Amino acid sequence: xxxxxxxxxxxxxxxxKGEQTRHEILKSALRLFRDQGFDATTMRDIAxxxxxxxxxxxxxxxxxxxxxxxxxxxxxxxxxxKISEALATRKMDLKERLQFVMRSKLDILExxxxxxxxxxxxxxxxxxxxxxxxxxxxESRRESIEIFxxxxxxxxxxxxxxxxxxxxxxxxxxxxxxxxxxxxxPQQQRTRKLVDGALDLTMRLLSLAKNPLLRPFRSRVLELLxxxxxxxxxxxxxxx
Amino acid sequence: xxxxxxxxxxxxxxxxKGEQTRHEILKSALRLFRDQGFDATTMRDIAxxxxxxxxxxxxxxxxxxxxxxxxxxxxxxxxxxKISEALATRKMDLKERLQFVMRSKLDILExxxxxxxxxxxxxxxxxxxxxxxxxxxxESRRESIEIFxxxxxxxxxxxxxxxxxxxxxxxxxxxxxxxxxxxxxPQQQRTRKLVDGALDLTMRLLSLAKNPLLRPFRSRVLELLxxxxxxxxxxxxxxx
DNA sequence: GTCTATACTGAGATAGAC
DNA sequence: GTCTATCTCAGTATAGAC
Numbered sequence: 001x002x003x004x005x006x007x008x009x010x011x012x013x014x015x016x017k018g019e020q021t022r023h024e025i026l027k028s029a030l031r032l033f034r035d036q037g038f039d040a041t042t043m044r045d046i047a048x049x050x051x052x053x054x055x056x057x058x059x060x061x062x063x064x065x066x067x068x069x070x071x072x073x074x075x076x077x078x079x080x081x082k083i084s085e086a087l088a089t090r091k092m093d094l095k096e097r098l099q100f101v102m103r104s105k106l107d108i109l110e111x112x113x114x115x116x117x118x119x120x121x122x123x124x125x126x127x128x129x130x131x132x133x134x135x136x137x138x139e140s141r142r143e144s145i146e147i148f149x150x151x152x153x154x155x156x157x158x159x160x161x162x163x164x165x166x167x168x169x170x171x172x173x174x175x176x177x178x179x180x181x182x183x184x185x186p187q188q189q190r191t192r193k194l195v196d197g198a199l200d201l202t203m204r205l206l207s208l209a210k211n212p213l214l215r216p217f218r219s220r221v222l223e224l225l226x227x228x229x230x231x232x233x234x235x236x237x238x239x240x
Numbered sequence: 241x242x243x244x245x246x247x248x249x250x251x252x253x254x255x256x257k258g259e260q261t262r263h264e265i266l267k268s269a270l271r272l273f274r275d276q277g278f279d280a281t282t283m284r285d286i287a288x289x290x291x292x293x294x295x296x297x298x299x300x301x302x303x304x305x306x307x308x309x310x311x312x313x314x315x316x317x318x319x320x321x322k323i324s325e326a327l328a329t330r331k332m333d334l335k336e337r338l339q340f341v342m343r344s345k346l347d348i349l350e351x352x353x354x355x356x357x358x359x360x361x362x363x364x365x366x367x368x369x370x371x372x373x374x375x376x377x378x379e380s381r382r383e384s385i386e387i388f389x390x391x392x393x394x395x396x397x398x399x400x401x402x403x404x405x406x407x408x409x410x411x412x413x414x415x416x417x418x419x420x421x422x423x424x425x426p427q428q429q430r431t432r433k434l435v436d437g438a439l440d441l442t443m444r445l446l447s448l449a450k451n452p453l454l455r456p457f458r459s460r461v462l463e464l465l466x467x468x469x470x471x472x473x474x475x476x477x478x479x480x
Numbered sequence: 481g482t483c484t485a486t487a488c489t490g491a492g493a494t495a496g497a498c
Numbered sequence: 499g500t501c502t503a504t505c506t507c508a509g510t511a512t513a514g515a516c
Contacts, residue, residue, distance in 0.1 A: 021482075121361055
């Protein structure tokens, strides 16, 4: 039952009073969210549990959702740490690297599948600052895609695939998170199997992509996504 | 500026007082939602606009979200009507039929892209009755997938593809709706182009699927989805 | 800048009268 | 079936202690 809060230990050590309080509030909030669910937990509960006044909670976090946002940022930070560490110490081929990226993400989120759902709450509302596909989260999304870019950067790949792959893998990863949330199988085996299988297919597709028979498809897909502005430039930048 | 409310005309004609009131509330709600957005509109606004008391609004709709649900049901009903009519009157080949299904859906939702976002609000919360992927909306989802099943039923297709295609097309359609919501291009050309292009690719892939070179992929994909319980049986039935 | 205490507002939801 | 009155509670505002 290892929880994500390890991340905050960095802050917890060398910190002034303010950061300490902020951390306490965050800790209480996450425990309550995990315990009773996001909607059932009130800001008053959180403040009470953290031993501060309601105003203090609002002083540090504009609202409940921004606490979730802080949590997800911490998740991403931990994910990046895990990956940097693994890339530095182990020798892995492409498939192993991608597997590591996917699996470690699921491992981190394992006990927080309910919290994760809140991340998707505004996915259909472009203008909401927490829309997981909107401009408000562009930076976080860019970082997330970057992880995949790094995982494939040593690979010999044609330029177009180098552009296409990270965003596709990121999309796969987002889909996996959704499935993960709905997955009632023990230890979410279903999701883990699907991710492995999908990566396996991706590997095969990659080597197949060079086949002359499939060339037209490859450029067709790229053209399509480019027209729809679904390539990274769109996803990572502000749309006005 | 043709709006979806035509659908309700069926009710509007032969109806008792109750249905009439219900319809008035729905009509007011949708107008206000379109005008000021879903969250900015209160049940009080709706009741006032419809000329009934707050309690009356709650008598007919358990809450704001259930109004959206009623709206989306009407959308689906209209979609089905349009398609039945088109299938009965015109001769279309497979691609034309699928294009018609996709395009008519976008046409119906054209002016309600903001409302549409609410449909996705609980996509990350399996237990919420309005989760667009959860058990609570299984019936509506089944109907939606059925539309695609009907659109391909006259086609000569191997059994496995017959099972795989409707759910894939439905997924494509869901993705298109998301893109549609975010699409700021005039008349949402981007989304429409993408849908056309994606269908074009689908057609090519279909004919390619018979190529011996791609056989292993086909069965691999199917196996993968089956293991992940992502084929219709999962999506349309209750999960306990 | 950090935090407490308290009170207010607005909105979703419900109970019970008619 | 419909209305009025009321409840609850998230979020805000504020005034002031340190």
